[in-house]
Amino acid sequence: xxxxxxxxxxxxxxxxxxxxxxxxxxxxxxxxxxxxxxxxxxxxxxxxxxxxxxxxxxxxxxxxxxxxxxxxxxxxxxxxxxxxxxxxxxxxxxx
Amino acid sequence: xxxxxxxxxxxxxxxxxxxxxxxxxxxxxxxxxxxxxxxxxxxxxxxxxxxxxxxxxxxxxxxxxxxxxxxxxxxxxxxxxxxxxxxxxxxxxxxxxxxxxxxxxxxxxxxxxxxxxxxxxxxxxxxxxxxxxxxxxxxxxxxxxxxxxxxxxxxxxxxxxxxxxxxxxxxxxxxxxxxxxxxxxxxxxxxxxxxxxxxxxxxxxxxxxxxxxxxxxxxxxxxxxxxxxxxxxxxxxxxxxxxxxxxxxxxxxxxxxxxxxxxxxxxxxxxxxxxxxxxxxxxxxxxxxxxxxxxxxxxxxxxxxxxxxxxxxxxxxxxxxxxxxxxxxxxxxxxxxxxxxxxxxxxxxxxxxxxxxxxxxxxxxxxxxxxxxxxxxxxxxxxxxxxxxxxxxxxxxxxxxxxxxxxxxxxxxxxxxxxxxxxxxxxxxxxxxxxxxxxxxxxxxxxxxxxxxxxxxxxxxxxxxxxxxxxxxxxxxxxxxxxxxxxxxxxx
Numbered sequence: 001x002x003x004x005x006x007x008x009x010x011x012x013x014x015x016x017x018x019x020x021x022x023x024x025x026x027x028x029x030x031x032x033x034x035x036x037x038x039x040x041x042x043x044x045x046x047x048x049x050x051x052x053x054x055x056x057x058x059x060x061x062x063x064x065x066x067x068x069x070x071x072x073x074x075x076x077x078x079x080x081x082x083x084x085x086x087x088x089x090x091x092x093x094x095x
Numbered sequence: 096x097x098x099x100x101x102x103x104x105x106x107x108x109x110x111x112x113x114x115x116x117x118x119x120x121x122x123x124x125x126x127x128x129x130x131x132x133x134x135x136x137x138x139x140x141x142x143x144x145x146x147x148x149x150x151x152x153x154x155x156x157x158x159x160x161x162x163x164x165x166x167x168x169x170x171x172x173x174x175x176x177x178x179x180x181x182x183x184x185x186x187x188x189x190x191x192x193x194x195x196x197x198x199x200x201x202x203x204x205x206x207x208x209x210x211x212x213x214x215x216x217x218x219x220x221x222x223x224x225x226x227x228x229x230x231x232x233x234x235x236x237x238x239x240x241x242x243x244x245x246x247x248x249x250x251x252x253x254x255x256x257x258x259x260x261x262x263x264x265x266x267x268x269x270x271x272x273x274x275x276x277x278x279x280x281x282x283x284x285x286x287x288x289x290x291x292x293x294x295x296x297x298x299x300x301x302x303x304x305x306x307x308x309x310x311x312x313x314x315x316x317x318x319x320x321x322x323x324x325x326x327x328x329x330x331x332x333x334x335x336x337x338x339x340x341x342x343x344x345x346x347x348x349x350x351x352x353x354x355x356x357x358x359x360x361x362x363x364x365x366x367x368x369x370x371x372x373x374x375x376x377x378x379x380x381x382x383x384x385x386x387x388x389x390x391x392x393x394x395x396x397x398x399x400x401x402x403x404x405x406x407x408x409x410x411x412x413x414x415x416x417x418x419x420x421x422x423x424x425x426x427x428x429x430x431x432x433x434x435x436x437x438x439x440x441x442x443x444x445x446x447x448x449x450x451x452x453x454x455x456x457x458x459x460x461x462x463x464x465x466x467x468x469x470x471x472x473x474x475x476x477x478x479x480x481x482x483x484x485x486x487x488x489x490x491x492x493x494x495x496x497x498x499x500x501x502x503x504x505x506x507x508x509x510x511x512x513x514x515x516x517x518x519x520x521x522x523x524x525x526x527x528x529x530x531x532x533x534x535x536x537x538x539x540x541x542x543x544x545x546x547x548x549x550x551x552x553x554x555x556x557x558x559x560x561x562x563x564x565x566x567x568x569x570x571x572x573x574x575x576x577x578x579x580x581x582x583x584x585x586x587x
Binding site for chain 1: 192334402407424433439440441443445462477479480481531533558
């Protein structure tokens with residue numbers, strides 16, 4: 001599997017990272033370098049192996065579904081590059 | 096260097112308790128060393144006022160014979176840990192100006208026990224790197240230099256600020272995090288001790304996330320005892336992290352005195368990799384002899400999937416990072432670059448806010464998780480991960496602990512590997528297996544290279560058996576008698 005410039009543009013779009021046209025070739029080369037190297041996993045037969053989902057075997061912990069922190073609007077929006085009256089401000093999304 | 100900063104954490108703790116020194120004196124001595132060490136670029140933020148205030152409170156407690164396990168001990172904090180009302184950057188432009196309104200659990204535990212915060216330590220951007228060169232705030236410089244050379248060397252990464260600060264005595268100990276070797280490799284490069292605990296031993300809450308199934312916090316310290324003391328405070332159950340484990344925190348320091356008579360040590364034959372420098376191989380052999388002399392039995396074991404660990408890691412870690420880093424959108428915190436519309440704003444913000452290595456990994460992760468490729472890459476990697484963990488489980492049916500080198504080389508020069516991602520990734524060849532399997536590992540300084548640079552040996556333990564790990568590490572430390580220190584060239 002090899003990544004071409006069109007694919008790089010597509011994944012950059014999915015990742016929401018602007019990429020200039022003159023960066024595409026180098027990025028494709030770097031990603032292909034890494035992908036070629038990880039291809040060696042193809043040698044491993046893992047057909048009947050369960051994928052690892054937890055580094056340490058443990059049962060999923062459950063807790064009561066209750067509110068534990070309240071009235072944090074000021075703290076939560078304190079770091080926003082754009083905030084007004086406790087709300088985030090973003091460019092217009094719906095016309 | 097003042098005599099006060101020569102004390103280890105354990106010695107300083109004892110002197111504080113006996114009222115031979117005060118925390119204000121000790122903290123003042125460290126703040127002075129930090130102010131003179133700008134050339135190392137280890138700290139990105141100094142919290143001098145806060146440090147002096149915390150020291151004063153500790154002194155009042157110590158005066159009354161009160162105080163916690165770390166009362167009055169000045170520490171450096173990796174800038175990946177959120178600290179309330181103190182800027183936290185993760186070494187990234189995209190978090191510029193971010194001031195957390197909350198405290199990470201690990202640092203809260205340290206303050207609960209009386210520790211004093213000196214400042215925030217530089218690291219690779221979002222902990223992605225093995226040399227501290229990807230930080231937006233510039234590379235950290237290793238206090239160590241090659242014999243007869245003034246070339247600037249890397250301190251390892253991603254916890255390069257932590258390792259450099261401990262080695263240069265700019266703090267008594269430091270917090271760090273390890274996703275693929277980011278505690279142990281920098282410790283090896285700087286002649287310090289780095290302990291990556293079992294996954295789940297320390298809470299991840301409030302630590303800027305990189306790859307959530309691999310990330311784990313731990314200490315970098317001057318010696319094994321100091322690492323044991325720090326882990327005792329950092330570890331513990333936390334309801335805010337569902338992967339944190341609810342089991343008692345043992346007295347790690349007490350484990351050190353127990354010796355290793357009868358301990359069974361495994362030597363994984365697959366770690367004898369091609370092209371490994373002879374001096375590292377020799378160091379490993381010496382480590383085996385030391386453990387035997389201390390009463391351990393040594394046998395060869397096999398971890399057949401070792402060679403697949405790095406490729407597995409470079410699927411799993413980018414995949415998880417691409418998801419974790421989706422939160423940096425220019426809306427809730429940090430940098431925003433305005434655009435034509437909201438998508439344009441996201442794209443411009445992330446293009447400007449992320450450095451080259453972070454962008455590469457986010458793109459790589461997005462690709463391996465994208466439609467049609469998930470099974471071929473991510474699912475396959477998670478299956479191989481099971482096989483790697485199984486290798487370890489089988490080895491631990493025969494032995495108690497494993498001994499390996501920490502890194503395939505000593506510290507390299509700044510710029511030497513930064514244009515070649517794959518050669519940089521190979522730095523983690525001996526450490527990354529431990530993260531994939533969730534095990535605890537520790538790096539102990541064990542000797543000097545021909546060029547006069549520190550080299551480390553790694554011990555790998557069973558899940559939640561940090562006590563045996565520390566016992567064996569202490570035996571290596573005693574036998575190695577590593578007392579070398581970098582010559583102080585950085586003082587302003």
